[in-house]
Amino acid sequence: MDTRTQLLDAAEELFAERGYNGTSIRAVTNLAGANLAAVGYHFGSKAELLAAVARRVIEPINNAQREGLDRLLGRTAEPTVAELVEAFTGPMFDGMPAGDERSVRRSRLLVTILGDPADEVRNWMGPVEDAVRDRYLEAFRRALPELPIEELWFRIKGVLAVTTVDRLEPQGDAARRWAVTFLAAALSAPPTAPD
Amino acid sequence: MDTRTQLLDAAEELFAERGYNGTSIRAVTNLAGANLAAVGYHFGSKAELLAAVARRVIEPINNAQREGLDRLLGRTAEPTVAELVEAFTGPMFDGMPAGDERSVRRSRLLVTILGDPADEVRNWMGPVEDAVRDRYLEAFRRALPELPIEELWFRIKGVLAVTTVDRLEPQGDAARRWAVTFLAAALSAPPTAPD
DNA sequence: GTCTATAAAAGGATAGAC
């Protein structure tokens, strides 16, 4: 395999387990069996290595979420909450059969990256993800017209939090179906009564 | 204020915003207006400083959760799901009026600490928290007897994830009540049908 | 308890040979 890919694989594993600041370039090149200078040559800097790793994991998920929403809206003008939840969270569980070591790594990377406070991580994300998220927010708003926008926004943040739950053990795609049950019920709850 | 406390305050703020590995002892002592050597003198090491910070934030929450459960079980042998959720999540929102700068900091510290992959963070937590969590798990199990234990466990992890949702903007204790609504509905959902 | 000074190590980056 080419060095570039081995660096990506090694970085993916280490960023997932130790976070951005907890991972040194030396650790990455050692694990990849490459030379210390390789990261500079192939990516330019540690921050750009992170961007490449994150792109590789997140872009397919984002695309699947967007396409899932398109497909859903093409089929019906009024998708249910459960359908929206499935389209949004499904891709975060797809291609990650339980037991597969690579899946565990990617899942953990999502957890770590989505929660990493390092500037290099926070700055990279945002624009890409936000576009998809906003489209879902709008769709949920229409499916839950009686819910005040502030509480809906809180629930969407709750959804994001739950999708990062560690899912190391569940067999099959149990976690995926559990997540849909959990989130569909949470989103469908009647609005909280005001003070 | 004594130096020790100022170091704790400064460290709390910086760990919350940049994580453990992203925070240097220099940054802490600068913000605290103390000397670089002060951390070594008062705490021994950076890792022990973190432990002191985490203890100060988490212990009161843990105690309140334990006492809340005791109170609940003293009143009724069969608490409802909503009552259990309130007892468990309430303390994570208490003493944190929105708008108060210190509250924002503590809330963010919880988010960062509960998700920080650094060994120094992960190793510190665990035993203390687990005892309380297990008691709640048992109580939820009794309140939801028809739910398979594996799915219940997944839902508990979902609860933990949601309690770390950033709650910077909501006014009053709206976030607290929204969280209870969200989580009570999620936990009360019927079991997911098996494959 | 607080300060200066410094030790000792780790980290990011790159120049230049091959």
Added chain:
DNA sequence: GTCTATCCTTTTATAGAC
């Protein structure tokens, strides 16, 4: 593309004066 060698900065930790 890959390697060695090295520079420069940042970091944790501590010894010893005050």
